[in-house]
Amino acid sequence: MVDITNDDIGESNRLALWEMMLKLRLVEKKAYDLFLQNLIKGTSHLALGQEAIAGAFGVSLQEGDYTFCTYRGHAHTLARGSSIEGVLGELMGRQCGLMKGKGGSMHLTDVDKGVMGSYAIIGAHLTIANGTALASKYNKTKEVSVCFFGDGTTNIGAFHEALNMAQIWKLPIVFVCENNLYMEYTPIGEVTAVENPAADRASAYNMEKIIVDGNDADEMYRTAQALSKSKRR
Numbered sequence: 001m002v003d004i005t006n007d008d009i010g011e012s013n014r015l016a017l018w019e020m021m022l023k024l025r026l027v028e029k030k031a032y033d034l035f036l037q038n039l040i041k042g043t044s045h046l047a048l049g050q051e052a053i054a055g056a057f058g059v060s061l062q063e064g065d066y067t068f069c070t071y072r073g074h075a076h077t078l079a080r081g082s083s084i085e086g087v088l089g090e091l092m093g094r095q096c097g098l099m100k101g102k103g104g105s106m107h108l109t110d111v112d113k114g115v116m117g118s119y120a121i122i123g124a125h126l127t128i129a130n131g132t133a134l135a136s137k138y139n140k141t142k143e144v145s146v147c148f149f150g151d152g153t154t155n156i157g158a159f160h161e162a163l164n165m166a167q168i169w170k171l172p173i174v175f176v177c178e179n180n181l182y183m184e185y186t187p188i189g190e191v192t193a194v195e196n197p198a199a200d201r202a203s204a205y206n207m208e209k210i211i212v213d214g215n216d217a218d219e220m221y222r223t224a225q226a227l228s229k230s231k232r233r
């Protein structure tokens, strides 16, 4: 069982998390403004209001750890230390973007920072994330892989395949479902037979489930700290 203590996280940790969350919020708001000015081509998925999740893992993970996210990945990328110029430049299709403007909002990647990609194919990245975790286990190194996804992802076959393999291989990976109650535009409860889309199903793979209020920054911090420590060898 992962031990998540209820202790006060302390002022310096709270300040670091607040600074991180503020940065994520301001950049995301800027992306929204740029989109409305038609300076961001194609579409752009924001994670306004979900900053505590990306932020808590951002301040808890170490250099060398791997993160994977969906097309809603601006905050997750920034939280690992990618530059604002690299992220917004990429959204605007500029040469200064993380992938020289060729990938855009839905494909943010920054391997030097451990940002192993943003994936527009729902569920595809869960199995890929098992790959970095397997490499860490095989090489006996201490990196942790963290894979973020939405509630709708739990209705895709790859979600089930990935959790099963991760559990069989005992991989150093944390799967984080950001349940914002909507599978993009569809209320998740209307298309899902269980109450907690990821947690209830994780039990089927004998995986420990932890349900956290993603809007409670302190609780998210404690959870991200405990989970990343518990997976580090």
Ligand SMILES: Cc1ncc(C[n+]2csc(CCOP(=O)(O)OP(=O)(O)O)c2C)c(N)n1
Residues within 6 Å of the ligand: 072, 120, 121, 122, 123, 149, 150, 151, 152, 153, 154, 178, 180, 182, 183, 184, 185
């Ligand atoms: C394999 C696949 N099927 C369908 C889609 C179309 N699609 C785009 S977003 C989305 C819903 C995703 O919902 P969720 O995982 O909850 O993410 P969030 O709503 O938080 O962005 C779907 C089905 C897709 N991108 N990939």
